[in-house]
Amino acid sequence: MGLVHKDLLGLEELSKEEIGLILDTAEAMKEILGRDIKKVPTLRGRLVVNLFYEPSTRTRTSFELAAKYMGADVVNIAVATSSVVKGESLVDTAATLAAMGLDVLVVRHRAAGAPHLLARHLKASVINAGDGCHEHPSQALLDLYTIRARKGRLEGLKVAIIGDILHSRVARSDLWGLTKMGAEVRLCGPPTLLPQELARTGAKLVWQVEEALAGAEVVIALRLQLERQEQGLLPSLREYSRLWGLTTERLALAAPDVLLMHPGPVNRGVELDATVADGPWSAINEQVTNGVAVRMALLYLLLGEAGK
Numbered sequence: 001m002g003l004v005h006k007d008l009l010g011l012e013e014l015s016k017e018e019i020g021l022i023l024d025t026a027e028a029m030k031e032i033l034g035r036d037i038k039k040v041p042t043l044r045g046r047l048v049v050n051l052f053y054e055p056s057t058r059t060r061t062s063f064e065l066a067a068k069y070m071g072a073d074v075v076n077i078a079v080a081t082s083s084v085v086k087g088e089s090l091v092d093t094a095a096t097l098a099a100m101g102l103d104v105l106v107v108r109h110r111a112a113g114a115p116h117l118l119a120r121h122l123k124a125s126v127i128n129a130g131d132g133c134h135e136h137p138s139q140a141l142l143d144l145y146t147i148r149a150r151k152g153r154l155e156g157l158k159v160a161i162i163g164d165i166l167h168s169r170v171a172r173s174d175l176w177g178l179t180k181m182g183a184e185v186r187l188c189g190p191p192t193l194l195p196q197e198l199a200r201t202g203a204k205l206v207w208q209v210e211e212a213l214a215g216a217e218v219v220i221a222l223r224l225q226l227e228r229q230e231q232g233l234l235p236s237l238r239e240y241s242r243l244w245g246l247t248t249e250r251l252a253l254a255a256p257d258v259l260l261m262h263p264g265p266v267n268r269g270v271e272l273d274a275t276v277a278d279g280p281w282s283a284i285n286e287q288v289t290n291g292v293a294v295r296m297a298l299l300y301l302l303l304g305e306a307g308k
């Protein structure tokens with residue numbers, strides 16, 4: 001079985017079986033990452049381009065490493081020094097890259113739907129590296145991989161996602177992925193940052209952080225997206241931290257072997273105390289390592305195995 005899609009645009013459109021296939025493939029890729037020489041020729045001659053219209057450390061770097069470890073050629077476009085600043089459109093930029101032999105375009109854009117537009121225009125595969133507040137599928141896949149690796153399963157796990165749900169593309173992708181894989185999801189945040197329509201996914205929506213944490217086996221804290229806040233959604237950062245910030249005392253309400261995750265970058269002292277971010281329950285750095293394996297698996301499944 002392979003992926004039925006040309007592109008990876010979101011977890012909403014993936015089946016449980018496809019998600020399982022990606023996680024299983026990432027397992028094999030993790031073995032390559034453990035070798036002294038982390039290089040296989042599988043994608044030799046293929047061209048992967050990273051086109052990021054928003055800042056990134058983890059996603060852009062790990063797609064670059066993943067492509068290099070798989071033997072592909074990689075180009076990173078710095079939008080600020082590209083012809084985008086002369087007014088070149090998104091579609092024209094992608095068409096220019098396609099004319100140079102593009103095989104996979106990894107794109108991050110502030111507008112929800114931007115990767116979907118490109119996927120319709122390009123023969124190459126498009127991977128959504130984050131589109132506005134919509135989806136960030138590769139982050140959710142590395143979250144699922146990390147949870148499955150540490151807990152041995154996803155089915156039936158109690159997972160609390162806490163923070164700025166409204167602006168979080170990670171929360172939306174995690175929600176699709178976790179519910180498809182049978183986890184029990186609680187979403188928690190200030191009422192102004194917790195869209196009620198997400199209840200239709202089967203997730204439980206709670207405002208009180210203590211209720212979300214009670215007995216949770218996995219806690220995913222979200223970055224408070226300061227750059228996307230509109231006036232009036234939050235009283236103040238201090239108030240947010242006081243009511244929804246994770247402290248060691250609050251985390252003690254979760255299961256004794258709770259796994260703490262965060263997509264990064266962390267606002268220390270806002271959504272997480274430093275003692276929580278660096279505590280023994282934290283899988284934050286492990287998520288980053290697993291992100292490379294998951295992205296290798298995605299490139300392999302979209303290009304290598306499909307034999308395009």
Ligand code: CP
Nearest residue numbers: 056057058059263264
């Ligand atoms: N998690 C995540 O998307 O991080 P970056 O913004 O650093 O890529």
